[in-house]
Each structure stands twice: as C-alpha cells, then as structure tokens.
Amino acid sequence: MSCGKPHDKDCSEVLERMFEFIDNEIHTADKSEIEQHLDECWPCLEKYDLERTVKSLVARSCAEHAPESLRDKVLLRIRQVQVEITETRIVTETD
Numbered sequence: 001m002s003c004g005k006p007h008d009k010d011c012s013e014v015l016e017r018m019f020e021f022i023d024n025e026i027h028t029a030d031k032s033e034i035e036q037h038l039d040e041c042w043p044c045l046e047k048y049d050l051e052r053t054v055k056s057l058v059a060r061s062c063a064e065h066a067p068e069s070l071r072d073k074v075l076l077r078i079r080q081v082q083v084e085i086t087e088t089r090i091v092t093e094t095d
C-alpha cells in the first residue's frame with residue numbers, strides 16, 4: 001500500500017519498523033526518517049494510528065499479560081478495521 005508519491009524511505013521499510021517506532025526502540029536517525037515519512041504518506045500514517053490505538057487498548061485492558069483469546073480478538077479487529085478502511089477508500093475513489 002502506498003500513496004503513490006516517491007519517498008526517501010520505502011513504505012515497506014517504514015511498516016516493517018512500525019512496532020519499533022511505536023515502542024521507541026529505534027535509533028534517532030531512523031526515527032526522524034520515519035516521522036518525516038508519516039508526514040508525507042497518509043496510508044502509512046493511517047496504519048501507524050491504527051497500530052498505536054490497538055497497542056494502547058491492549059495495554060489498558062490487560063496490564064498483566066494478554067491471553068491468546070484476547071490477542072486473537074484484537075488481531076481480528078485489526079483486520080476488520082483494515083477492510084473498513086479499504087472499502088471506504090474504494091467508495092471515495094469511485095465517487
């Protein structure tokens with residue numbers, strides 16, 4: 001998925017490092033590159049917002065540890081949201 005514009009950093013590379021970025025486990029240089037990319041590329045920003053939201057929800061609802069069932073539910077919910085985003089985009093584009 002890409003916004004179609006050229007970026008210094010490839011979208012796949014940004015998405016690959018998304019979790020490190022959210023967890024703040026990333027080098028400062030890489031971090032500013034990703035921040036810049038998110039500024040320019042809305043599909044990646046959308047994905048970043050989604051990951052961050054899910055992460056904070058999980059952190060809040062189970063501070064101890066995530067049971068498998070909850071993890072599955074969260075993963076399912078992520079897929080549903082992604083489908084909703086895709087469908088919304090198709091409707092907008094054909095408008």
Ligand SMILES: [Zn+2]
Pocket residue numbers: 002003007010011014037041043044
């Ligand atoms: Zn991107």
